[in-house]
Amino acid sequence: MPNLxxxxxxxxxxxxxxxxxxxxxxxIAVLGLWLLAFFIVLVILGPLIAPFDPLLQNPNAFLVxxxxxxxxxxxxxxxxxxxGRDLLSRLIYGCRMTLGISLLLVVISMxxxxxxxxxxxxxxxxxxxxxxxxxxxxxxxxTLLIAIVIVGILGIGLVNSMxxxxxALVPQVVHNTREVxxxxxxxxxxxxxKLDGAKKFHLFFYCVLPNMYEMLVVQGTxxxxxxxxxxxxxxxxxxxxQPPSPELGVMxxxxxxxxxxxxxxxxxxxxxxxxxxxxxxxxxxGLRSALRNRLQN
Amino acid sequence: xxxxxxxxxLCFEQRAKHNWFNQRSGFTLSPISFELNSGETLAIVGxxxxxxxxxxxxxxxxxxxxSGKIFLNGQKLSSHNIKQRCLNIRMVFQHSNESLNPGIxxxxxxxxxxxxxxxxxxxxxxxxxxxxxxxxxLLTEHMYFYRHMLSDGQRQRLxxxxxxxxxxxxxxxxxPFAALDPSxxxxxxxxxxxxxxxxxxxxxxxxxxxxxxxHISDRxxxxxxxxxxxxxKTEVIFNWPKDKYTEKLVTSHQSxxxxx
Numbered sequence: 112m113p114n115l116x117x118x119x120x121x122x123x124x125x126x127x128x129x130x131x132x133x134x135x136x137x138x139i140a141v142l143g144l145w146l147l148a149f150f151i152v153l154v155i156l157g158p159l160i161a162p163f164d165p166l167l168q169n170p171n172a173f174l175v176x177x178x179x180x181x182x183x184x185x186x187x188x189x190x191x192x193x194x195g196r197d198l199l200s201r202l203i204y205g206c207r208m209t210l211g212i213s214l215l216l217v218v219i220s221m222x223x224x225x226x227x228x229x230x231x232x233x234x235x236x237x238x239x240x241x242x243x244x245x246x247x248x249x250x251x252x253x254t255l256l257i258a259i260v261i262v263g264i265l266g267i268g269l270v271n272s273m274x275x276x277x278x279a280l281v282p283q284v285v286h287n288t289r290e291v292x293x294x295x296x297x298x299x300x301x302x303x304x305k306l307d308g309a310k311k312f313h314l315f316f317y318c319v320l321p322n323m324y325e326m327l328v329v330q331g332t333x334x335x336x337x338x339x340x341x342x343x344x345x346x347x348x349x350x351x352x353q354p355p356s357p358e359l360g361v362m363x364x365x366x367x368x369x370x371x372x373x374x375x376x377x378x379x380x381x382x383x384x385x386x387x388x389x390x391x392x393x394x395x396x397g398l399r400s401a402l403r404n405r406l407q408n
Numbered sequence: 409x410x411x412x413x414x415x416x417x418l419c420f421e422q423r424a425k426h427n428w429f430n431q432r433s434g435f436t437l438s439p440i441s442f443e444l445n446s447g448e449t450l451a452i453v454g455x456x457x458x459x460x461x462x463x464x465x466x467x468x469x470x471x472x473x474x475s476g477k478i479f480l481n482g483q484k485l486s487s488h489n490i491k492q493r494c495l496n497i498r499m500v501f502q503h504s505n506e507s508l509n510p511g512i513x514x515x516x517x518x519x520x521x522x523x524x525x526x527x528x529x530x531x532x533x534x535x536x537x538x539x540x541x542x543x544x545x546l547l548t549e550h551m552y553f554y555r556h557m558l559s560d561g562q563r564q565r566l567x568x569x570x571x572x573x574x575x576x577x578x579x580x581x582x583x584p585f586a587a588l589d590p591s592x593x594x595x596x597x598x599x600x601x602x603x604x605x606x607x608x609x610x611x612x613x614x615x616x617x618x619x620x621x622x623h624i625s626d627r628x629x630x631x632x633x634x635x636x637x638x639x640x641k642t643e644v645i646f647n648w649p650k651d652k653y654t655e656k657l658v659t660s661h662q663s664x665x666x667x668x
Contacts, residue, residue, distance in 0.1 A: 126513070298506060299501055299506040299507045300506065300507050300509045303501065303570075304520060305470075306469060306494055306499060307520060307521045307525065308490045308494055308524050308525060309520075313524065317509075317512070317520060318509055320511075321509065321511030322510060324511075405554075406510055406511065406554060407556055
């Protein structure tokens with residue numbers, strides 16, 4: 112290979128570095144990334160940080176006020192709930208549960224959805240359109256409703272609700288993937304690759320996938336925020352995770368009983384959900400514009 | 409001596425369709441025969457919808473002919489063996505912009521045909537890419553660029569590089585200069601003529617710019633609505649057109665360039 116390091120200032124960023132450079136330009140997106148990183152650290156290191164066991168009940172400290180209140184104590188930073196459990200520990204475990212499960216679900220449903228969508232987009236004829244129209248009709252129903260129906264069939268429980276949300280997320284991914292793959296397959300560079308003797312597998316990974324990242328990021332962040340909200344919603348309705356497990360939705364519905372006496376019991380889990388969804392959306396938006404700018408200017 | 413490319417009675421038919429879902433009008437390309445020697449340029453000329461691009465697509469194998477044979481160096485090209493064909497006959501598309509993948513770098517774009525059709529290892533592929541880039545007058549650094557970072561002329565060169573990278577014997581170019589401004593166009597034309605002289609390529613060139621056709625082509629093929637109107641040496645056709653349609657084309661071209 113000839114000498115490429117002729118000038119030291121010469122700098123050719125790889126696609127990944129390029130995306131990061133574009134991403135860094137938006138301060139809000141970077142802020143969102145910090146917030147998301149904070150939550151992800153909680154997911155990974157939760158048990159090491161949490162001061163108490165989330166299920167440990169202290170009979171001497173029911174409904175202790177948060178530390179900033181005059182009657183609060185620094186021992187329980189965010190106070191305790193009606194059973195004397197430390198709210199901070201429960202919140203940390205709750206983020207771990209809600210966000211961790213959502214991430215897992217999104218990865219699984221994206222993999223299934225992209226595989227099905229790619230097959231539907233690259234093939235033609237009856238099979239492809241049957242798959243498409245069947246899933247499209249499912250898209251008319253909100254995911255939460257589908258999830259509730261599936262939970263109704265499978266029965267109440269965290270694992271069942273995970274299956275339900277996972278299945279409910281798939282149709283959208285399939286639909287969008289198929290649309291993009293369809294559009295890409297009409298382009299002239301795909302014809303050029305076909306003339307080079309490219310098989311379908313190669314066409315997908317070389318021609319279509321590099322042009323699909325933007326859509327995947329949009330779809331992934333949307334699916335992640337939907338998954339977070341749905342998991343909490345099912346927990347709140349008592350269809351998903353069951354008390355006493357520290358899940359944000361469950362904590363909300365438990366806190367509702369003492370909402371007048373100790374509003375932080377719902378304010379804190381609620382804002383945790385809000386911040387999580389906000390961070391995911393801000394990062395997703397920033398990533399999408401970074402990917403678009405990388406390929407446009 | 410056998411010609412480099414020999415086309416015999418190539419014929420294409422698309423029936424008109426009238427059903428609920430798609431309407432399309434039929435098109436027929438009458439049997440066309442011609443020969444192309446190495447180092448020679450053949451121009452295909454005609455009005456819009458005359459089947460010029462279709463003929464180009466038939467040659468590279470993007471469309472399947474109804475009947476007829478194509479021989480390369482005396483060997484028949486079958487429509488199934490796409491590898492043999494794409495190693496030897498390469499196409500430069502009309503819109504260089506759309507024929508280049510926007511999502512991957514130039515080096516990846518050029519690497520793709522090598523990956524699919526050769527057994528070169530990574531270092532050899534890189535060498536070949538750099539070599540080809542330099543051949544068409546681009547720089548090594550352009551490897552790291554994306555499509556949107558290149559100018560129109562550079563894209564055209566890149567499209568040419570993608571065609572040349574497999575060391576083909578015939579290049580089919582579908583209006584390669586249509587979108588270029590005059591200075592870049594003449595640069596590209598000179599580049600192609602130079603490469604043709606150096607590598608001994610057969611060059612099939614689809615255009616309706618008669619000025620360029622007259623300048624670079626040795627022989628010309630005039631098409632009208634899928635019919636072969638006239639074929640012969642370019643100079644002969646331009647000076648002594650036999651057919652009325654050809655005469656009309658030539659006089660309209662000359663009235664454009666001749667001072668009044």
